[in-house]
């Protein structure tokens with residue numbers, strides 16, 4: 443993407459300003475879009491100003507005519523990545539900033555996280571629905587009531603304190619519970 447940008451930059455410059463033999467490009471304008479950037483260049487040796495280059499893959503709009511520019515797909519990828527770890531947006535931002543890389547604003551991160559979380563819940567519901575159909579089929583095949591599910595569970599939680607004033611796990615930032623359906627060995631994970 444970056445190499446394409448420089449090739450196009452050179453081509454456009456040389457076509458429009460053929461007399462400028464020693465181009466010297468500098469950033470004319472930079473616009474941040476979460477973790478993505480849009481750049482416009484100028485040549486200090488002539489009057490050339492480039493088009494705006496989009497240095498990220500764009501996400502298609504949710505519906506035709508949706509206002510605003512197309513979203514940067516990387517902002518949503520970041521939200522997916524953060525959700526697969528226990529660190530959360532604030533700590534992810536700290537990690538990215540520690541590399542001296544500008545991160546998305548908290549508002550953008552929160553907006554992307556909300557949308558990714560909604561999609562994840564939908565995906566999980568569909569997945570759980572498929573598993574329930576499997577259990578039902580297995581029960582019917584074994585002559586058991588269709589809606590009977592036997593599970594074994596185990597859970598754990600992370601907590602900065604050993605004790606809680608109310609009950610164990612009440613003060614946890616996150617908790618994970620696993621359930622195994624005994625009939626057909628399906629593993630279910632529940633993450634709070």
Ligand SMILES: [Zn+2]
Pocket residue numbers: 455459462464465466485486487488489490
């Ligand atoms: Zn020039």
